[in-house]
Amino acid sequence: ALSQTSSAHYTKFPEGFTFGVATAAYQIEGAWNVSGKSENVWDRLTHTRPDMIADGTNGDIACDSYNRYREDVEELAYLGVDFYRFSLSWARILPTGQVNYLNPDGIRYYNDLLEALEAKNIEPLVTLFHWDLPQSLQDLGGWANPKMIEYFRDYADVCFREFGDKIKSWITFNEPYEICEDAYGDEKKAPAVNSHGVGNYLCSDTLLKAHAEVYHLYNDTYRSKQNGKVMISINSIWYEPKDPENAEQVTLAEVANQFKFGWFAHPIFTEEGGYPSIMVENVARQSEAEGYPRPRLEQFDEYWIQRIKGTSDFLGINHYTTHLITGAGVDPVAKSPSWLKDIGALTTMEVGEESASEWLRVVPTGFANLLRWCKSSYNDPPIYITENGVSDRGTLQDYKRIQYFNDYLTEILNVIYEDGVNVLGYTAWTLMDNFEWRAGFSERFGLYYVDINDPALPRTPKLSAEYYRQLTNTRELPQDDRFKDPAKVHDEF
Numbered sequence: 218a219l220s221q222t223s224s225a226h227y228t229k230f231p232e233g234f235t236f237g238v239a240t241a242a243y244q245i246e247g248a249w250n251v252s253g254k255s256e257n258v259w260d261r262l263t264h265t266r267p268d269m270i271a272d273g274t275n276g277d278i279a280c281d282s283y284n285r286y287r288e289d290v291e292e293l294a295y296l297g298v299d300f301y302r303f304s305l306s307w308a309r310i311l312p313t314g315q316v317n318y319l320n321p322d323g324i325r326y327y328n329d330l331l332e333a334l335e336a337k338n339i340e341p342l343v344t345l346f347h348w349d350l351p352q353s354l355q356d357l358g359g360w361a362n363p364k365m366i367e368y369f370r371d372y373a374d375v376c377f378r379e380f381g382d383k384i385k386s387w388i389t390f391n392e393p394y395e396i397c398e399d400a401y402g403d404e405k406k407a408p409a410v411n412s413h414g415v416g417n418y419l420c421s422d423t424l425l426k427a428h429a430e431v432y433h434l435y436n437d438t439y440r441s442k443q444n445g446k447v448m449i450s451i452n453s454i455w456y457e458p459k460d461p462e463n464a465e466q467v468t469l470a471e472v473a474n475q476f477k478f479g480w481f482a483h484p485i486f487t488e489e490g491g492y493p494s495i496m497v498e499n500v501a502r503q504s505e506a507e508g509y510p511r512p513r514l515e516q517f518d519e520y521w522i523q524r525i526k527g528t529s530d531f532l533g534i535n536h537y538t539t540h541l542i543t544g545a546g547v548d549p550v551a552k553s554p555s556w557l558k559d560i561g562a563l564t565t566m567e568v569g570e571e572s573a574s575e576w577l578r579v580v581p582t583g584f585a586n587l588l589r590w591c592k593s594s595y596n597d598p599p600i601y602i603t604e605n606g607v608s609d610r611g612t613l614q615d616y617k618r619i620q621y622f623n624d625y626l627t628e629i630l631n632v633i634y635e636d637g638v639n640v641l642g643y644t645a646w647t648l649m650d651n652f653e654w655r656a657g658f659s660e661r662f663g664l665y666y667v668d669i670n671d672p673a674l675p676r677t678p679k680l681s682a683e684y685y686r687q688l689t690n691t692r693e694l695p696q697d698d699r700f701k702d703p704a705k706v707h708d709e710f
């Protein structure tokens with residue numbers, strides 16, 4: 218159905234294009250209850266419902282980066298990255314969740330990490346929220362409670378003030394879809410509220426307003442002094458029609474992409490602002506049919522439409538894979554009510570080579586289509602790829618990961634040179650194997666292998682680390698035979 222990866226001949230990245238790697242606090246830090254850090258929703262979920270984690274692991278220790286961050290910085294230097302994307306643990310900085318008490322050890326830890334990065338001339342790209350909400354705030358309803366707008370702005374104010382002299386690139390939220398749909402609209406992520414079709418939309422209302430308030434805070438109070446940038450990282454499983462000639466599938470793919478990516482991108486990156494109209498219409502129709510007195514998702518009022526528009530200096534895109542639309546209908550796994558039922562489309566993941574993650578197949582051309590769609594849908598925004606990568610079960614000879622990077626990076630080059638998409642940088646997920654949420658350590662995305670059965674948690678560079686080191690050094694896609702799987706007949710590389 219999908220065209221094969223085009224046999225593009227682009228290998229060189231444009232002047233100024235930057236490369237990084239990413240991690241997240243709960244997935245690597247450990248020290249879950251050390252030196253004043255309080256409990257967050259992932260501590261609570263993994264401790265009370267260990268059955269929800271595939272291999273029964275948790276983030277109590279993870280990669281112990283709280284103690285081993287200097288090793289991490291050495292690895293970053295070896296990889297030759299321009300920047301390191303990591304996230305701040307809200308519960309380590311503000312143990313009550315509010316600014317009534319600053320934990321000095323939390324401030325110290327991140328300043329130590331920032332100084333170690335500065336010494337290696339590695340730029341920090343820092344995510345304020347990567348899913349690890351203080352439990353005390355979840356006990357008040359978390360992102361379903363509009364009070365979170367103020368709590369998040371207060372937390373960001375502390376971070377801008379304490380770290381803003383060293384951090385010039387901020388990301389407010391990592392993957393708002395995963396937060397609102399998976400964590401509030403389902404039970405796939407902590408706090409597993411599972412308020413399908415209702416809580417997910419309460420979450421997006423609060424989250425988008427909180428994001429906007431933090432952007433305006435930076436703009437009004439810090440930008441003139443600190444000269445930094447603020448963005449948001451939106452994730453896309455990209456949807457395409459299984460049959461590009463099937464008009465119904467083409468239409469439903471656009472609906473699905475508006476529900477998935479447009480849900481959070483449309484309010485921020487379009488002239489019109491607000492939630493995509495197809496979302497508002499579908500949810501209103503479904504809500505009425507389900508006997509609700511008002512739509513489960515209501516358009517923002519004029520004040521908030523204007524307040525949220527334009528609140529990001531770049532479009533951050535996290536992308537891994539593509540799913541296909543097979544027709545209209547209600548997915549048999551869809552709960553009622555739910556985001557999935559509101560879309561009214563049937564999908565399949567049956568496309569492309571498998572990875573260790575059930576949801577993740579290798580479909581490079583989908584990435585190019587997503588990037589072209591973002592260029593045309595959001596008025597040609599400057600774009601950073603803030604996550605991209607693939608999982609395996611753990612091997613040092615990770616040829617499949619190298620092939621994935623080659624093919625997905627090739628699609629970035631294609632859209633840069635052929636479509637003029639303004640992609641400015643790329644971030645590989647992830648520096649080292651870490652706690653992959655409900656998959657625990659059973660699905661590994663790292664450039665470095667971490668042996669979690671060894672208390673020293675040794676990090677070992679995989680072959681993909683050598684590949685990435687050469688890429689950052691030459692700014693060109695490596696073509697060396699040493700990166701080609703000897704067991705495979707070499708297809709176009």
Ligand SMILES: O=S(=O)(O)CCCN1CCN(CCO[C@@H]2O[C@H](CO)[C@@H](O)[C@H](O)[C@H]2O)CC1
Nearest residue numbers: 241391392395405452535576604646653654655
């Ligand atoms: O239905 S289940 O719960 O049984 C499996 C769904 C798992 N989700 C799928 C979507 N993915 C989005 C990308 O998630 C991103 O990519 C990385 C790899 O996943 C994560 O480690 C990063 O933290 C995250 O930013 C997050 C994991």
